[in-house]
Amino acid sequence: MDNMICVGSGSAGNAYILRTTAGTLLIEAGLPVATIKRSLNYKISDIAGCLISHSHGDHAKHAGSVAQLGIPVYVGSTHTANEIGISCICLPHDTASDIGEFKVLPFFVRHDVTCCGYLIYHADFRTLFFATDLGGLRDRDMMFYGVNHVLIECNYQDGFLAANNAYPAAIKQRVRQYHLSLDGCVSILRNNISLKDVKTIGLIHLSRENTDKQDCLSRLIDAVPRTIKCDTY
Numbered sequence: 001m002d003n004m005i006c007v008g009s010g011s012a013g014n015a016y017i018l019r020t021t022a023g024t025l026l027i028e029a030g031l032p033v034a035t036i037k038r039s040l041n042y043k044i045s046d047i048a049g050c051l052i053s054h055s056h057g058d059h060a061k062h063a064g065s066v067a068q069l070g071i072p073v074y075v076g077s078t079h080t081a082n083e084i085g086i087s088c089i090c091l092p093h094d095t096a097s098d099i100g101e102f103k104v105l106p107f108f109v110r111h112d113v114t115c116c117g118y119l120i121y122h123a124d125f126r127t128l129f130f131a132t133d134l135g136g137l138r139d140r141d142m143m144f145y146g147v148n149h150v151l152i153e154c155n156y157q158d159g160f161l162a163a164n165n166a167y168p169a170a171i172k173q174r175v176r177q178y179h180l181s182l183d184g185c186v187s188i189l190r191n192n193i194s195l196k197d198v199k200t201i202g203l204i205h206l207s208r209e210n211t212d213k214q215d216c217l218s219r220l221i222d223a224v225p226r227t228i229k230c231d232t233y
């Protein structure tokens with residue numbers, strides 16, 4: 001997705017930047033503010049806000065520092081606001097909210113803490129579906145239409161996770177329950193998102209130990225229409 005800068009993706013820290021002609025939206029604050037600033041060439045005056053999916057450190061550790069810059073921090077649940085422990089704006093789920101020139105609608109996903117994905121609209125790129133750290137959608141039958149870009153977690157591949165002896169069984173179980181495999185990701189793309197208008201799909205939050213980036217990409221390309229540009233971050 002041309003309007004997106006991936007500052008970092010994965011358990012070491014997540015931050016994504018949506019740049020448009022009329023403002024910037026930060027998604028996640030899992031990396032230090034200095035790193036985020038550098039990715040924007042220190043031009044942070046037009047950041048309309050920072051969206052946070054959930055309270056885990058790799059997504060929210062630096063939310064307080066972001067807020068200290070005067071950037072409003074948005075979440076999809078009061079649970080998340082309480083867990084992060086800073087003053088956040090909680091977005092409603094029944095109607096899209098304006099954040100600068102962006103319109104944002106949260107939806108719940110299944111994780112071991114309250115976690116939200118977001119539909120983000122801006123005239124420059126139209127509609128982005130963003131979801132990370134999810135065992136699946138909370139509402140399995142949820143259907144998304146009119147999506148133009150997808151950024152979705154692809155945390156592990158079943159074979160790699162099963163063969164990973166460094167992970168105790170309990171951790172493997174947690175990963176399977178609360179994170180998305182390549183197969184799970186493809187299932188959401190096939191069953192919950194209308195791909196008719198989708199132009200790009202980006203896989204995010206890939207585990208270095210439990211995925212092969214190139215293999216994920218080629219399997220994704222095989223699973224979706226050829227007109228869609230696929231990428232990994």
Ligand SMILES: [Zn+2]
Nearest residue numbers: 011056058133
């Ligand atoms: Zn994470």
Ligand SMILES: [Zn+2]
Nearest residue numbers: 054056111133
């Ligand atoms: Zn998480």
